[in-house]
Amino acid sequence: MSAGAERVAQAGTVLEFDRVDLSFDVKVLDQVSFRVEPGETRVILGAAGSGKSVLLKAAIGLLRVDAGRVVLMGQDITRLEEKDLVAVRANVGVLFQEGGLFDSLTVGDNVAYPLENQQVRGAVPAEEVQRRVTEALRFVELEQTMDQYPAELSGGMRRRVGIARAVVTEPPLVLYDSPTAGLDPITANTIMALIAKERDAKGAASIIVTHRYQDGQIMADFRYNSERGGLIPAAADPSSAPRTIFMVMREGRIVFEGDKASLEASRDAYVRNFVRR
Ligand SMILES: Nc1ncnc2c1ncn2[C@@H]1O[C@H](COP(=O)(O)OP(=O)(O)O)[C@@H](O)[C@H]1O
Ligand SMILES: [Mg+2]
Structure with a gap:
């Protein structure tokens, strides 16, 4: 378990929605309640427009809810001021839909961004930033793209850079918004394998929203085996299978x-x- 994941394992529930309503012109979240416990994998299935992205944005206070409560890392963020939200958000890694990379920054600078801009736990020295960026990129097998720009990469590679950026701070909670959308099935499976690997290496809680049931099957049925360097059926060792809801x-x-x-x-x-x- 990473240091971040351990800290939260002691703190209790990672995320709680309590009867959350959120509307634009129409109601987008309607009495949504659920809890995510430390280390748990939560797969949210829904058709396009069902409210998945809005739910994730509400979870980190990027969208304000109209009624109900959102509790993140034990803190009620429902009406928290932006400056205080920033500190709570530092515990959460996010892979935005379509990856959300900054086109004007190199791959390395994209991955460094959370380390350099979420310094609530204290400034990270430059050489430490470099070391962690390299490690995060190695994790997604893209170390060699450090100095390239997102536009030079394929869609699947950009998604992998997005994962590296989401996990570089070793957050106890990682949100993946439609990580396989727009990818061919083989690349999609590669992305899901990386997400499972991250989960099993670090013990963070993960929320994956998707319209593909196969994405959830991978999370529920496989786990990463470091000796083999790949996924193995979770059934081979049920005691170690992460809880998937x-x-x-x-x-x-x-x-x-x-x-x-x-x-x-x-x-x-x-x-x-x-x-x-
Ligand atoms: N900023 C916004 N302003 C108005 N409507 C929005 C906004 N964001 C999302 N919506 C609407 O909320 C609904 C749910 O959107 P979303 O959560 O993005 O769906 P999905 O499940 O595909 O991620 C959709 O009808 C969408 O049009
Ligand atoms: Mg969406």
Whole structure:
């Protein structure tokens, strides 16, 4: 477990939504409640427009909720001021939809960005930044792209840089917004393998929002084995399998919450249709 993950394991629940409502012109989150415990993997399945990205933004206070409560790392952030939010947010790594890299910065500077701009835990010395950026890029097997610009990379490589940037501070919670959207199936599986590897190497809690059921299957059924340097079926060693909970969102409401077996056994027509895709 990373130092960050350990700190939070002691602190309790990583994220809690308590009857959260959020509207633009229409209601986008409708009485959303759930809790994420340390080290847990949470897979949120939902069709386009069901409110997945809005949920993640509300989780870190980028969007304010209209009713209910959001508690992040034990802190009620529902009405927290921006300057205090910045400190709480430093505990969260985010892979934004489409990667969200800065086009004008090199790959190395993109990955360094959270270290240099979330210095609430104290300034990180330059050589330490360099060391951690290199390590994060090595983790996603892109060390050689350090001095390139995002535009020079393929879509899958950009997504991997986004993962390196999300985890470079070793946060106890990592949010992945549609990590496989727009990628071919083989690249998508590579990305999911990296996300599972990160989870199993660091013990951080992860929230993955996606419309692809296979993404959730990888998280639930595989774990990273460092000796083999790849994923192995979690069933080979059930005691070490991380807890994976699924939620299904439909038009801003959570219509299912439970483990993979109960998801696959669901008789709800909407849920069933989703799992079969
Ligand atoms: N900033 C915004 N202003 C107005 N409507 C928004 C905004 N962000 C999202 N929405 C609407 O909220 C709904 C959910 O969006 P989103 O969370 O992005 O869906 P998805 O599940 O595809 O990630 C959509 O109908 C979207 O149009
Ligand atoms: Mg989205």
